[in-house]
Amino acid sequence: xxxxxxxxxxxxxxxxxxxxxxxxxxxYALPRVSDTEIAKDLVQxxxxxxxxxxxxxxxxxxxxxWLIAILKRKVIDHYRKVNSKKGKAEIRIxxxxxxxxxxxxxxxxxxxPYSKQEIxxxxxxxxxxxxxxxxxxxxxxxxxxxxxKTIRGMDTETICNELDINPSxxxxxxxxxxxxxxxxxxxxxxxx
Amino acid sequence: MxxxxxxEEICNKAQYNEATFWEKLKLWFHIFMCKICAQFTKENxxxxxxxxxxxLKSLTEGxxxxxxxxLQDRL
Numbered sequence: 410x411x412x413x414x415x416x417x418x419x420x421x422x423x424x425x426x427x428x429x430x431x432x433x434x435x436x437y438a439l440p441r442v443s444d445t446e447i448a449k450d451l452v453q454x455x456x457x458x459x460x461x462x463x464x465x466x467x468x469x470x471x472x473x474x475w476l477i478a479i480l481k482r483k484v485i486d487h488y489r490k491v492n493s494k495k496g497k498a499e500i501r502i503x504x505x506x507x508x509x510x511x512x513x514x515x516x517x518x519x520x521x522p523y524s525k526q527e528i529x530x531x532x533x534x535x536x537x538x539x540x541x542x543x544x545x546x547x548x549x550x551x552x553x554x555x556x557x558k559t560i561r562g563m564d565t566e567t568i569c570n571e572l573d574i575n576p577s578x579x580x581x582x583x584x585x586x587x588x589x590x591x592x593x594x595x596x597x598x599x600x601x
Numbered sequence: 602m603x604x605x606x607x608x609e610e611i612c613n614k615a616q617y618n619e620a621t622f623w624e625k626l627k628l629w630f631h632i633f634m635c636k637i638c639a640q641f642t643k644e645n646x647x648x649x650x651x652x653x654x655x656x657l658k659s660l661t662e663g664x665x666x667x668x669x670x671x672l673q674d675r676l
């Protein structure tokens with residue numbers, strides 16, 4: 410039975426997927442599709458596809474790595490669909506429409522593959538996944554409070570109301586979360 | 602002088618712009634005397650910078666609850 414396979418030795422635990430990996434996958438997908446709704450759907454599709462092919466999971470890769478591999482294919486599929494709808498990619502260049510750039514040449518508008526921007530984008534991607542990875546190692550409540558406060562920028566009062574805690578609880582949790590994150594990033598990635 | 606625990610809390614609040622001017626003043630005075638808290642403040646601020654640079658996004662609790670629900674249906 411499918412259920413048995415899921416519960417077997419190199420087990421998958423789909424009931425924990427959303428808590429453990431949803432944000433991680435979401436942060437992987439979002440910059441690739443630049444649309445919150447699409448990124449969210451891709452994450453959901455990834456979970457469904459993973460469930461469907463649970464029998465193929467051999468347990469040789471960590472659950473998360475396996476999910477990321479599925480998500481990668483989902484992103485590619487997404488662009489295939491988009492491109493087949495449009496037929497062709499569109500390229501628009503507003504050449505000469507901007508007074509300031511008048512007289513500049515097309516070559517100047519072509520991206521330099523080694524441009525600083527792209528290197529930054531790559532670094533940020535690594536950084537993003539590194540931080541998200543460390544967040545997912547936090548105790549659930551700490552991760553939640555840290556995410557609400559730091560990533561979603563919610564104010565203290567709102568969080569306290571929503572989670573039914575008092576401000577000093579909140580700051581204790583923020584302190585533990587931040588300390589753990591510093592340690593995690595220090596150990597695994599960079600010197601802070 | 603404030604305790605290290607108080608200094609840490611002010612430092613954490615400062616990361617979210619929720620420390621008052623006086624709190625920050627007390628923190629700076631403490632840091633001037635306390636190497637450990639000075640290091641903590643330095644790393645804590647770096648964490649803030651990194652988080653901003655990473656531009657992390659997150660799904661809301663509602664969105665996650667819905668995902669969980671939909672996933673549960675297929676289990």
